Amino acid sequence: MEPKITIGEIINALETGIFDDDSNDSFIIFCKKREEELKKELDIIGNQITNHFKTPGLKYPLEFWQIQKSKDCMRRLALYSEFLVSQLNKSKIEDYCRTHRAFPFNINSFNSDIIFLMMNSFHGSVINDFFWIDDLPLFDMLSIIQGKFENLDFKNKTLLRINQIEEYLKSDKKFANVFRNIISLDEISINAKNNAFRSLNLLLIADVEKSVRYLGNKLIEHYKLKINPNSKEYNSIDSFLRKIPWKNDLIVSFSKYSLLTCNYDPINIRDKESQNLNITLKDRLDFLRRRFSLQRNQLFHGQEDDYNYHLNSFVNASALMEVLKTYSEYRIIYADIFDNK
16 A cells, blocks of 8 residues: 655644644543644654654665665555544544543543554664564663663673573474584573673574574475575575575464564554464565674674674574574474474
8 A cells, every 4th residue: 555645735734723722621622632642643753754764873875675674664654644644633533532531541642653653663674673573672672773772781681592592492302403403502602601792693693594594495395396495596595585485384473474574554554463374484584684684794794893792692592593483383384394304
């Protein structure tokens, strides 16, 4: 769906007063408050679109995926603006306020779609892109988007994540046997405990790639695809996930899919939240083609100057954990293939 809203319509909606500022009527005051909150949200959306144009805080030129992500976010923000302008209507505001005043416990004149705003902000979707880490606390995510890392203990979070990986592997002997020669778990643990975060990041990134290719190769074999996964055509993790015709054999909820792909629609066109979706390996690991891939490429080409940061270690460890979960999901579907070979 493409937005049809015009700049003139937005400006007119922001500048046109609907309810009397000087009224003493409690209902009119409530309606006025909703009008003001709708306009405030519309103004926030405008600032977010401006940030996408200005690309603040970016060290390097935008990658192709970042350009596309930014365009997608601006389209969604424009659609949300369209919805907000449609709500800046006297009869709609009055209907809303009558309905909500009927319930004494519900006194909000407007509920901002915070998740939508976060997932379509420039810093949230283009620079940081961490929404696929679905157990990251909301406060931490807000701080990351704002560039405030001072009070976030990612060193400890990394150690906890690595411990989670160890426990995950120990929980199933067959699973552990598969990844014993793929994941450098002992080296990862030693580097993490010794605060050697530069070498830790290199190990984690390498193990993510090895794990993805191991999983992908098993699926290629099972699908009976006439593909050589070691071909130069599939050298990068992006091309490996993007160019191979994976089947839509994984089922995830719509909300999980939104987090994995960082595609979160505005409330006015969101109608699939209760549905499950069939997705491919590319969809499931789409986050590896975005910021993770960018960081990996910058690191290996000598452009990344902060790969010892604890935040990157946490993200890389989380990526490895997510790949292991993906392997488990496919293992459930194809138990005979994954456990008997």
